[in-house]
Amino acid sequence: MRKSDLIPIGEMARRTGLSVSAIRFYEDKGLVEPVRSAGNQRRFLRSDIRRVSFIRIAQQLGLTLGEIQAEFAKLPYGRTPTARDWKVISTSIRRVLDERIAELQRTRDRLDGCIGCGCLSLKKCALYNADDHLAAKGPGPRQLLAD
Known part of the structure; x- marks a missing residue:
């Protein structure tokens, strides 16, 4: 590995648009792993720029850090x-x-009507949830939960 393959954390922050503390957070979570210089400073591989950029995109798409780590x-x-x-x-x-x-899409399509909460407080609940049959399936908005 050449010295030019490594960049300091400040450069990583500048290149990815993240704060230094965010990069340290990702390091703590095991998503990136810097090399330490002789003076114990963090140095990242240039390829880590793509990894950190991917983290940003994946989080915006709703992936958890655990899902990102698995990928x-x-x-x-x-x-x-x-x-x-x-x-x-x-x-x-x-x-x-x-x-x-x-x-x-399921949520959007059903949101105007009953969300299946089991409340029986709306007139429509008698149609969508007669006798509170959804309560047997568990708490919360049963018609919209994907389990």
Whole structure:
């Protein structure tokens, strides 16, 4: 590894648009792993710019840090991921996103009517939830929960 392959945390922050503390947080969560210089300063691989950028995008898409970490386990460490590496991740994330989109569409389509909360306080509840039959399926908005 060449010295030019490593960048300090400030440069990582500048390149990714994140604060230094956010990058340290991701480090604490095991999402990035800096190398330490002789003076014990953090140095990141240039390929970590893509990893941190991916974290930002994935979080905006609603993925949890645990889900992101599981996807990162599929990537090689120590080299810039290839298009094939990212394709593996994008295929997996596409499935998660499709499930979330379907859930959002169900919610959108039912939100004007009954949300299946079991409240029986609206006149429509007698139609959608006669005799509070949804209560047997558990608490909360049963018609919209995807379990």
